[in-house]
Amino acid sequence: MFNMIFVILEQLLLHLPLMVGAYVSFALLKVPDLSIESAYVVGAIAGSYALVGMSNIPMAVLILIIIGASFIGGALVGLVSSLLTQKGKFPHLLSSIVAFGLFHGINQFISPAYMSLGTTQNPLTLFDAIPQHPELIMLALIGCCIMGMLYFLFKTQIGYAYAVYGNNPQFFKNYGISTSFVFISGVMLANALAGISGYMFAQSNNFVELNMGLGKALLCITALILGKGIVRIKKPFTLALPMVGTAAYFTLQQLLLKVGFNLKYFTAVQALLVLCILLYTYHTQPQRPVNDNLGV
Amino acid sequence: MRINNLSFKFDNKQKNTNYFFKGLSVEFKPHTVHFIQGDNGVGKSTLFTLLQGMNDKNSFLDMSVSLDGVLYTAIHNRLPDTFTQQVHTVQQNYDCMLANQFTFMQNLQLANLPLYPRLRPLPRATLLDIVASLGIDVNKPVALLSGGQRQFLALLMALQKPTKLLLLDEPTATLDKKNAQLIMQLLPQLAEKLQVTILIICHDKELVDTYAQGNSFFMRELENGTRIVEVM
Numbered sequence: 001m002f003n004m005i006f007v008i009l010e011q012l013l014l015h016l017p018l019m020v021g022a023y024v025s026f027a028l029l030k031v032p033d034l035s036i037e038s039a040y041v042v043g044a045i046a047g048s049y050a051l052v053g054m055s056n057i058p059m060a061v062l063i064l065i066i067i068g069a070s071f072i073g074g075a076l077v078g079l080v081s082s083l084l085t086q087k088g089k090f091p092h093l094l095s096s097i098v099a100f101g102l103f104h105g106i107n108q109f110i111s112p113a114y115m116s117l118g119t120t121q122n123p124l125t126l127f128d129a130i131p132q133h134p135e136l137i138m139l140a141l142i143g144c145c146i147m148g149m150l151y152f153l154f155k156t157q158i159g160y161a162y163a164v165y166g167n168n169p170q171f172f173k174n175y176g177i178s179t180s181f182v183f184i185s186g187v188m189l190a191n192a193l194a195g196i197s198g199y200m201f202a203q204s205n206n207f208v209e210l211n212m213g214l215g216k217a218l219l220c221i222t223a224l225i226l227g228k229g230i231v232r233i234k235k236p237f238t239l240a241l242p243m244v245g246t247a248a249y250f251t252l253q254q255l256l257l258k259v260g261f262n263l264k265y266f267t268a269v270q271a272l273l274v275l276c277i278l279l280y281t282y283h284t285q286p287q288r289p290v291n292d293n294l295g296v
Numbered sequence: 297m298r299i300n301n302l303s304f305k306f307d308n309k310q311k312n313t314n315y316f317f318k319g320l321s322v323e324f325k326p327h328t329v330h331f332i333q334g335d336n337g338v339g340k341s342t343l344f345t346l347l348q349g350m351n352d353k354n355s356f357l358d359m360s361v362s363l364d365g366v367l368y369t370a371i372h373n374r375l376p377d378t379f380t381q382q383v384h385t386v387q388q389n390y391d392c393m394l395a396n397q398f399t400f401m402q403n404l405q406l407a408n409l410p411l412y413p414r415l416r417p418l419p420r421a422t423l424l425d426i427v428a429s430l431g432i433d434v435n436k437p438v439a440l441l442s443g444g445q446r447q448f449l450a451l452l453m454a455l456q457k458p459t460k461l462l463l464l465d466e467p468t469a470t471l472d473k474k475n476a477q478l479i480m481q482l483l484p485q486l487a488e489k490l491q492v493t494i495l496i497i498c499h500d501k502e503l504v505d506t507y508a509q510g511n512s513f514f515m516r517e518l519e520n521g522t523r524i525v526e527v528m
Binding site: 152158161167171201 | 299339361381385387392393394395396397398402406407408409410411412414415416418437453454457528
């Protein structure tokens with residue numbers, strides 16, 4: 001039982017930056033940001049290259065550099081997809097698909113299809129006080145830092161602006177506020193956070209694989225929909241939603257595993273779950289906002 | 297405020313396009329509410345678009361505007377930013393100016409955001425004395441407000457940043473008579489208190505007759521296709 005709780009906690013912390021990023025793009029900005037799948041891989045590759053290239057640096061400093069590299073790697077994907085949307089005037093779904101293809105090609109050029117991290121030191125084990133879960137404390141520290149920063153961000157002008165964009169994308173042009181700045185910075189932040197998660201996942205599993213991002217958007221949507229169903233608050237936005245949603249998602253996954261369910265079918269289960277919830281929402285709330293088509 | 301020699305064509309690239317406005321000049325009393333009437337398509341909304349500097353890049357515009365003693369001349373077919381930054385608009389569809397999930401007070405604060413929102417708390421709202429006099433619960437989400445309250449909010453949001461010219465496109469079109477009268481009674485107070493000149497497009501003759509007090513204009517199209525503005 002305790003081991004299951006630790007596993008859920010570990011999975012929650014590994015995916016928390018990705019989920020908070022997805023919350024910013026899917027739920028606040030309300031854009032179908034598929035580029036997070038690409039940012040997840042680019043972040044993993046950037047972090048891994050930083051790890052391999054600077055392995056002689058003390059681990060406490062190295063982890064900061066690695067997280068910075070994966071943050072920038074992810075943000076770069078977000079920059080490309082959001083620029084295509086804002087300056088190229090493409091729908092964001094198309095922009096993120098183009099960005100995905102573009103970065104997949106770049107990844108194939110700069111990185112092997114499978115890169116092992118097993119031979120290098122693991123900065124996530126810097127505080128290995130729990131022998132069976134040596135990465136847990138470091139992951140918790142990173143998660144707390146990220147959540148703390150976002151808690152602060154959501155109390156500022158830019159945090160509110162992200163939520164306003166999802167509520168009414170036309171809002172800003174009436175008051176001399178840059179819509180492009182709000183959109184581009186929001187998508188960059190979302191993708192940058194996905195990049196951090198990508199590195200942490202790769203480090204935890206000791207490998208980077210070019211297809212490791214596939215299905216992450218569906219994972220995020222499922223967790224956010226679960227979070228939306230559980231967290232009932234009146235505020236326009238809250239960090240509790242992605243956190244509770246992620247915890248619920250991995251609890252459900254572990255419970256299914258416990259009763260002998262084969263996890264290779266779990267993607268189909270989560271797709272069906274999303275489908276059922278969306279069908280229910282669409283038919284019970286016909287008056288929902290037009291731009292609320294993602295259901296999160 | 298005075299509009300001088302306004303000449304405008306929608307498409308500057310086609311040589312045979314007629315002028316929509318040709319040498320139009322009109323003067324408005326400063327810090328006063330003015331009503332502009334006219335048939336649909338005569339150019340009232342186009343005039344507002346030009347004053348906001350939102351006309352198409354391919355159009356042709358030659359005009360100058362003197363506002364509070366300063367003369368602003370159109371450059372590259374648009375009025376300069378130094379003028380348009382002082383012009384704010386409340387559109388007929390005022391809902392597109394509001395963020396429904398947020399409260400009345402948060403909307404006022406959000407309208408005051410700078411060009412690039414920063415890592416700082418929301419700015420303070422202004423005109424709180426007027427908000428208090430309206431008796432609206434400022435902590436209520438906008439989605440739960442009535443049409444009249446939302447119209448008041450859109451109006452106050454447009455005035456959050458420094459404004460010298462306020463353009464209202466049929467502000468009472470979706471309101472009942474009582475709320476329309478409340479808005480009309482508030483506007484002269486705002487014009488005087490904030491030293492702002494207000495232009496209103498209005499098709500409701502009864503409202504114009506009641507509240508115009510000699511500041512009513514009628515825009516019409518002449519047989520040769522040009523537009524004139526007559527004082528009524």
